[in-house]
Amino acid sequence: MSVGVGYQLQQFIPFSSEVYLRLLERIGETFWPWHIVTLAMGVAAVLLALKNHGRATCLLTGLLWVVVGYGFFIQYYAELNWAGDYIGFAFIAQGALLLFVSFSGTGLAKTAPAKRPSVIFGLILTLIGLLGWPFIGLLTGNSSYQAAVFGIYADPTALTTLGLALIMLRGWPLWLSVIIPLLWLLVSSLTWWVLQTL
Amino acid sequence: MDHQFSRRKSIKLMAATAVSLLLPSLPVLAGSNTLLRNPISAKDHALPVIGMGTWRTFNVGSDPKLLDARTEVIRTFFELGGGLVDSSSMYGSAPDVMGYALQKLGIPDSLFSAEKVWSPAGGSAAEQVAELKKRWFIDRFDLVQVHNLTDWREHLAALQQMKADGKIGYVGITTSHGRRHQEVEQIMTSQDIDFVQLTYNITHREAEKRLLPLAKEKGIAVIANRPYDGGGLIKGIQRRVEPLPQWAIEECGCNNWADFLLKFIVSHPAITCTIPATTQVAHMRENMGAGSGPMPAATSRQRMQRFIETL
Numbered sequence: 001m002s003v004g005v006g007y008q009l010q011q012f013i014p015f016s017s018e019v020y021l022r023l024l025e026r027i028g029e030t031f032w033p034w035h036i037v038t039l040a041m042g043v044a045a046v047l048l049a050l051k052n053h054g055r056a057t058c059l060l061t062g063l064l065w066v067v068v069g070y071g072f073f074i075q076y077y078a079e080l081n082w083a084g085d086y087i088g089f090a091f092i093a094q095g096a097l098l099l100f101v102s103f104s105g106t107g108l109a110k111t112a113p114a115k116r117p118s119v120i121f122g123l124i125l126t127l128i129g130l131l132g133w134p135f136i137g138l139l140t141g142n143s144s145y146q147a148a149v150f151g152i153y154a155d156p157t158a159l160t161t162l163g164l165a166l167i168m169l170r171g172w173p174l175w176l177s178v179i180i181p182l183l184w185l186l187v188s189s190l191t192w193w194v195l196q197t198l
Numbered sequence: 199m200d201h202q203f204s205r206r207k208s209i210k211l212m213a214a215t216a217v218s219l220l221l222p223s224l225p226v227l228a229g230s231n232t233l234l235r236n237p238i239s240a241k242d243h244a245l246p247v248i249g250m251g252t253w254r255t256f257n258v259g260s261d262p263k264l265l266d267a268r269t270e271v272i273r274t275f276f277e278l279g280g281g282l283v284d285s286s287s288m289y290g291s292a293p294d295v296m297g298y299a300l301q302k303l304g305i306p307d308s309l310f311s312a313e314k315v316w317s318p319a320g321g322s323a324a325e326q327v328a329e330l331k332k333r334w335f336i337d338r339f340d341l342v343q344v345h346n347l348t349d350w351r352e353h354l355a356a357l358q359q360m361k362a363d364g365k366i367g368y369v370g371i372t373t374s375h376g377r378r379h380q381e382v383e384q385i386m387t388s389q390d391i392d393f394v395q396l397t398y399n400i401t402h403r404e405a406e407k408r409l410l411p412l413a414k415e416k417g418i419a420v421i422a423n424r425p426y427d428g429g430g431l432i433k434g435i436q437r438r439v440e441p442l443p444q445w446a447i448e449e450c451g452c453n454n455w456a457d458f459l460l461k462f463i464v465s466h467p468a469i470t471c472t473i474p475a476t477t478q479v480a481h482m483r484e485n486m487g488a489g490s491g492p493m494p495a496a497t498s499r500q501r502m503q504r505f506i507e508t509l
Contacts, residue, residue: 014289
């Protein structure tokens with residue numbers, strides 16, 4: 001990593017891995033036992049998407065994006081990172097987009113998802129985000145409070161939504177709705193990478 | 199913070215300054231437990247050569263457990279004679295953590311508070327300084343710097359006015375990672391600044407070519423940031439080399455690698471202080487230890503450089 005690139009990345013990550021893990025733990029402690037509720041909402045969202053009830057799926061996920069934008073980023077993450085408020089607003093905007101799709105029906109697939117590669121890939125992403133993600137942290141030695149759950153933590157919410165979008169959306173709403181999840185997953189990957197190198 | 203110097207404090211400072219002035223370019227000797235101090239600017243103040251940075255280490259948000267842990271780090275810093283603490287609005291909650299610690303510990307006489315204005319934080323320089331004072335719970339900053347030269351013309355003019363009005367003690371500029379040295383040189387030459395903060399450590403010595411001689415010539419105090427190159431330098435050496443070479447112990451008064459790296463920096467005649475950052479009390483003790491005892495002479499500094507280059 002060049003000095004210039006390293007500096008630019010570090011500017012956006014002004015905290016240590018110890019502090020970030022503690023932040024995740026504190027968020028887990030604060031929101032418990034809402035993890036069960038948001039996880040159930042996530043499972044319901046997937047089942048509804050597979051049964052071609054995209055409006056209901058977008059309603060559930062849209063609400064949770066607003067929750068993550070405020071609860072994760074603006075309330076907590078922004079304490080550590082000056083960019084936290086901006087990312088929080090981006091998450092709330094993503095929530096608004098999904099709610100718009102829910103109310104208007106724009107971009108939703110007309111028929112139940114077929115076994116196309118994009119749908120299968122979307123389902124795999126959804127299952128990883130929803131069920132696999134919480135266990136990754138546990139397997140790497142984090143506490144149960146650090147188990148990242150859909151609807152409370154940003155990473156699994158972005159990954160699951162990416163999968164859901166591939167399952168149920170078509171046309172420009174599909175492209176528009178994957179931008180913020182993809183950008184966050186990129187930022188999050190770089191964050192973990194930089195934290196490992198410190 | 200009360201900035202009216204007491205008679206006793208003034209005498210202590212003058213004495214320390216006099217000693218520092220008498221021994222500016224020699225291997226500086228200090229009592230085994232006395233932190234070496236360097237004079238700054240108009241020579242009316244002297245700073246301990248080991249300060250404290252807060253980048254990343256003090257950004258802990260509102261986490262009660264980590265707030266208390268950092269308070270213990272800063273308690274140790276002041277107990278061991280520390281002075282300059284450097285922070286920035288870019289460092290997330292670090293200024294709030296300083297405020298938390300100072301409320302718990304009280305404001306030590308030795309505190310030399312250094313902050314920075316940084317354009318992306320929003321607001322004018324005066325607004326940023328006012329906001330940062332509230333976060334630190336202090337009445338006045340001893341030093342305010344323009345962070346990474348962002349909008350430096352506008353900010354520096356505002357800070358100089360604040361200094362003239364007695365609202366801040368000194369003004370300065372900062373850079374890091376060896377960036378924009380030409381512009382830093384231009385500012386040092388053309389502007390009336392008291393401090394420059396830049397990256398200087400045993401593996402990053404670009405500043406030796408022009409900026410450090412210029413600072414010496416103009417009487418500008420120099421704060422060396424990234425003394426451990428973000429931590430990688432000391433961790434790398436500790437992984438690869440054990441134990442400390444005997445000559446470093448005998449010639450340079452080093453007891454550990456922190457001594458080796460920090461004494462190299464603060465023994466440069468143009469460096470006023472360096473600002474290692476840490477989250478651990480044990481490491482703070484090591485850092486502060488480097489500011490006392492014998493310092494390497496010019497020949498020993500060259501030997502230190504050669505040794506590190508062979509690794």
